Amino acid sequence: MATGWVILIAVVALLAGVALGFFVARKYMMNYLKKNPPINEQMLRTLMMQMGQKPSQKKINQMMRAMNNQQQGK
Template sequence: MSTTIWIFIVVLAAVVGAVAGFFIARRSMETYIKNNPPISEEMMKSMMTSMGQKPSQKRLNQMMAQMKSQAQTSSKKK
């Protein structure tokens, strides 16, 4: 085989690997963020306390449910 065919095969393999790696990494990050949300209930509680609000459990549950539904609607749009 000539050298140009080998170069073409190497370049093609690199491009295919890069594209496949991008989509695999994207999917794994989406599932990680879905399973481990960036803001937890404790973080939200401390944030509300620092803003001078007394966080009730009911309000925290409402805010967490709202964030979860917002995340689900944004993932369905894609």
């Protein structure tokens, strides 16, 4: 009978740990993405201007498409 309680407590603790870990990881990722947002067209345009290039909309679209394809390929 005591073994049954030990197993039950272990299973409940495992499930609670998994649920808690999920929510902590979710909160961490949301804060990380808020502080470090993924690159967008405006950031890319600014970066190209800082490098001394005159960004055209065609070039920005091409680079965004390449970055999205690379990200999906992982």
